[in-house]
Amino acid sequence: MSPPRSPLSRRVFLQGSIALGLGACKPSGGPSPAPSSSAPAFVPSDKARPVVPFGVQAGDPTPSGVVVWSKCDRPARMIVEWSTSETLKDPRRIEGPLATAESDFTARVELSELPPGRPIHYRVVFEAEGDRRAKSEPAVGSFRTPPGEGQGTVLAFSGDTAGQGYGIDVSRGGMKTYASMLAADPDVFLHSGDLIYADGPILPEMKLDDGTVWKNLVTPAKSKVAEALDDFRGNFAYNFLDEHVRRFHQRVPMIAQWDDHEVHNNWYPGQVLEDARYGERRVSVLAERARRAMREYTPMRPGPNIYRALRYGPLEILVLDARSFRGPNGPNREEAPVPVLGEAQLAWLRSALAASTATWKVMACSMPLGLSIPDAAGQEGFANGGGPPLGREHEIAGILRFIKQQKIRNVLWLTADVHHAAAHHYDPKRARFTDFSPFWEFVAGPLHAGTFGPNDLDETFGPEVRFRNVAPGDKQNRPPSDGKQSFGLLRVDGKTGALTASLHDREGGAMFSVEMAPER
Secondary structure (H helix, E strand, O other): OOOOOOOOOHHHHHHHHHHOOOOOOOOOOOOOOOOOOOOOOOOOEEEEEEEEEEOOOEEEOOOOOEEEEEOOOOEEEEEEEOOOOOOOOOOOEEEEEEEHHHEEEEEEEEEEOOOOOOOEEEEEEEEEEOOOEEEEOEEEEEEOOOOOOOOOOOEEEEEEEEOOOOOOOOOHHHHHHHHHHHHHHOOOOEEOOOOOOOOOOOOEEOOOOOOOOOEEOOOHHOOOOOOOOOHHHHHHHHHHHOOHHHHHHHHEEEEEOOOOOOOOOOOOOOOOOOOOOOOOOHHHHHHHHHHHHHHOOOOOOOOOOEEEEEEEEEEEEEEEEOOOOOOOOOOOOOOOOOOOOHHHHHHHHHHHHHHHHOOOEEEEEOOOOOEEEEEEEOOOOOHHHHHHHOOOOHHHHHHHHHHHHHOOOOEEEEEOOOOEEEEEEOOOOHHHOOOOOEEEEEOOHHHOOOOOOOOEEEEOEEEEEEOOOOOOOOOOOOOOOOOOOOOEEEOOOOOOOOOOEEEEOOOOEEEEEEEEEEOO
């Protein structure tokens, strides 16, 4: 773990906000290079040197590669050096793209041919366009590559960052759940959606029920709902103002998934908002801007789709996109299927499941299967309040039937969205639809947002609550300081292949755990 850094003052953050236009904290320049005995020294001024305000992050790991991301403050070329040595001795060097205003000065490089199951150390430097002697201070990071044969692994998962107006309150320790996740030392992290709250402005202060005041860091982009592309970019940039977020991404590669709040609560393509805060109310226009900003600010691999499969040792992580292809929200009681994933994604999913040789198949879905999620038009999620399968449930029934018919073993589901932690076990013996094999679903979050729930169970696929950290009658929208934030871990034993799924509170304490032996 990186050595602790002192919390930055509100004044420093706001000065950085003015300097970079994003709320970024601008570090001071480092020492000038030592003069050479054979040539005059070049001593760039601080004004000539690119600044790297948010550090680095890696993501979308595969058995031999990973995407490295960073951002600077001006046109500059990204240079990445990596090594298996912590001192970065004899590093491999990759000259990356030129970061320009077209991508908000973000850039990424894919590292390839990485050795399995090894720590990788890397540094990123930006060289100024027009004078490559003017270099940024290096930003360093590290991660572990996917394990080889006989090695175990740990995946962390959660969702929901900076929601319900709860931004970064430095006096309360900032986004502390990220620090607790880092302390668990995961190899990879799945962010299960609501990476940002584009529809949730963050104001300077919020009065809490206990009489205290939640004091947020604020930036121009987070002071209103996001409509323009730069608004969405500023939402993603805001989270990097938190020291725990930066430190976490410096050490743990992320798999990014989107849900609704990257655009607007409960959105679907073609929707026209009835929200007076917006000048641009066409959701498809907003979603295109949000999608671009998400790709710019996360280490996602390039490609036409957000859905993708990533093999990480004994885990095959099937990242679903439950937003881009869905039909309108409504009663969700139609006899005919109502799309959420859509035919093209379903065909890809069946193919990926059938082809996977991983011990465990992890279905990364941005919303739970068996919890009712009300919407003004009826239902937002898959569930509709009761069986048999109707509306959006037809897609889930088809997936579950396919898994059983193809004898695909060791499938589990991970999700967030509902702002509480839960463990659900699904069994055909309890269900209205019975053509499937039993499975687990684990719900985590929020990472840093208001706490809600519990939601009503839908009987269609026979869910049973084995654990949840909220109870009926609990106060809704509780702040992060109430301690109900959460994350989950999947630990796979390298020798036996057994998987332990656990849910953890804001401080990292275990709330629930279950061990599963793999079916062979």
